[in-house]
Amino acid sequence: MSQPASRPISRLDVFIARMTAQKAFLEQVAAALDVAGPVLELGLGNGRTFDHLRTILPDREIFVFDRAVTAHPASIPDGDHMIVGEIRDTLAFCGPRVGALAALVHCDLGTGDPTADLVKRAWLSPLIAERTAPGGYVASGIALDMDGFDELPRSDAAERGRYWLYRKSR
Numbered sequence: 459m460s461q462p463a464s465r466p467i468s469r470l471d472v473f474i475a476r477m478t479a480q481k482a483f484l485e486q487v488a489a490a491l492d493v494a495g496p497v498l499e500l501g502l503g504n505g506r507t508f509d510h511l512r513t514i515l516p517d518r519e520i521f522v523f524d525r526a527v528t529a530h531p532a533s534i535p536d537g538d539h540m541i542v543g544e545i546r547d548t549l550a551f552c553g554p555r556v557g558a559l560a561a562l563v564h565c566d567l568g569t570g571d572p573t574a575d576l577v578k579r580a581w582l583s584p585l586i587a588e589r590t591a592p593g594g595y596v597a598s599g600i601a602l603d604m605d606g607f608d609e610l611p612r613s614d615a616a617e618r619g620r621y622w623l624y625r626k627s628r
């Protein structure tokens with residue numbers, strides 16, 4: 459994304475970069491995914507990325523996590539695939555319901571507050587790492603501490619919009 463060098467980056471610039479990076483990472487992973495397993499969508503929100511994931515990965519089971527269901531009515535998962543509760547609890551104990559380790563975890567839980575995101579990073583990173591299959595991917599709007607994963611290269615939009623992509627070693 460280019461803009462005149464003479465003005466500072468606005469929050470709208472950052473938001474657009476973030477959405478650009480988010481979409482590009484999800485589509486990059488969808489094209490490259492070569493491991494079995496479901497997709498875990500952390501943060502249903504309005505349901506926009508859930509809807510995009512089911513469009514670009516029509517053959518994958520997608521489990522969605524949120525503390526509440528407030529999505530657009532056209533983008534709500536069925537009851538078997540909507541896991542309601544605090545992710546700190548539900549991600550830790552979802553194994554019997556979800557089954558196989560995930561081929562892709564999409565983490566869209568960022569607050570935009572650096573301190574709150576650091577807190578989330580501390581408890582969330584090991585939970586995501588544990589639920590990801592070898593060779594699987596994690597796309598995240600929070601920087602994570604992913605032991606045993608490689609951080610993949612980031613575009614300018616991902617740098618500016620603060621989006622990260624990791625892949626678990628096989």
Ligand SMILES: C[S@@+](CC[C@H](N)C(=O)[O-])C[C@H]1O[C@@H](n2cnc3c(N)ncnc32)[C@H](O)[C@@H]1O
Binds near residue numbers: 508
């Ligand atoms: C940015 S929104 C997700 C946007 C969504 N991916 C979309 O494209 O519409 C973040 C969502 O994560 C949920 N959330 C944040 N932290 C959570 C937590 N600790 N446990 C459960 N849900 C959480 C919020 O309720 C909110 O709906």
